[in-house]
Amino acid sequence: MDPATIIGIVVAFGALFAMLTLEGSHLSSILLPAPMVLVFFATIAVGIAGGTMKDFFISVKALPRAFRGKTTPPQLVIDQVVGxxxxxxxxxxLALEEEANNVEDPFLKGALQNIADGTDGDELRMLLEDEIATKSKSDRIAARFFMSLGGYAPTVGIVGTVVSLTHVLENLESPDTLGPMIAAAFVATLWGLLSANFLWLPIGTRLKRLADLEVERMTLLMEGALALQSGSQPRVLGERLRAMVPAEALSEAA
Structure with missing residues (x-):
């Protein structure tokens, strides 16, 4: 598990709360239900409106992945293919058919079964490339959804501020309450910016990064499977696959 997203979001909100404390303010000054309800619910609503319900359900299902961030180190993939x-x-x-039964990854399992069945190398490459492209397209749906929320949220916050300021202008006969009412009006803009930059955009960027890492993993497996089919020597295969991975990624702990 890579806790980068959790750490980043917690530290970001911690910095916000520290600023409020240092300025002598209170959390209650920004934790106002009305603007928060508008910003969060309206942002998600317009995000749904910009896509399909299926996109929304896919994105919700992918949300835990953004926080768990489980990835497979490239060295483990290389060692598996070399083995x-x-x-x-x-x-x-033909022995790969038996090995396929012990493999949990459906992508690698399918590749091994096709090799054991004698599938032509060019056909196998096209098949695996199509699977990678489809997987990448599916994973990026959630990333695009949360990135779109990051784009909508600030504008929704401004809408909330305009609505609140309209209410302020209706109560000009009470000058003593104008200050707190104006301050409260800008809380909607604050939450629009906060939710976009502290939540939606980081989550969307994180899911995009995880999708890229998954494509890189599947590409390693594809090249390894094709080289394996062509009878590549294990040592040479390992060197070739390591050459496809940045040195810092290879040095990661398994």
Whole structure:
């Protein structure tokens, strides 16, 4: 689990609360139900309106992934493929069908089964590339949804401020209350900016990054499977796959 998103969001809100404390203010000055309800619910509503209900459900389902951030280190992928290459070299390609039964990853399992079935190399490459493209397209739906929320939220906050200021102008006969009412009016803009930059945009960016990492993992598996099919030597295969990965990624702890 990579806690980057959780740490970042907690520290960001912590900095906000520290600022309020240092300025002698109170959380109650920004925790106003009316503007928060408008900003959060209206932002999500217009986000749904900009896509489909299926997009929304996919995005909600993907939300926990943004916080868990579970990824597979490239070195583990390389070691797995090299191990399969050693098996194929000693027992033949047909032995990969038995190995496929012990593999949990459906992408790699399908690749091994196709190799054992004697699928042509060019056809196998096209099949695997199509699977990668489809997976990437699916994963990016959630990222685009949350990025769109980050775009809508500030404007929704401004709408809330305009509505509140209209109410302020209706009560000019009470000058003693104008200050607090005007301050409260700008809370909607504050929450629009906060939700966009502290929540929606980081979550969307995080999901996009995870989608990119998944594509990189699947690409490693694809190149490894194709090289395995062509009878590549395990040591050479390992070097080739390591050459496809940045050095800092290879140094990550498994």
């Amino acid at each position: 399969l290459a050693e098996t194929a070299r000693s027992k033949g390609l």
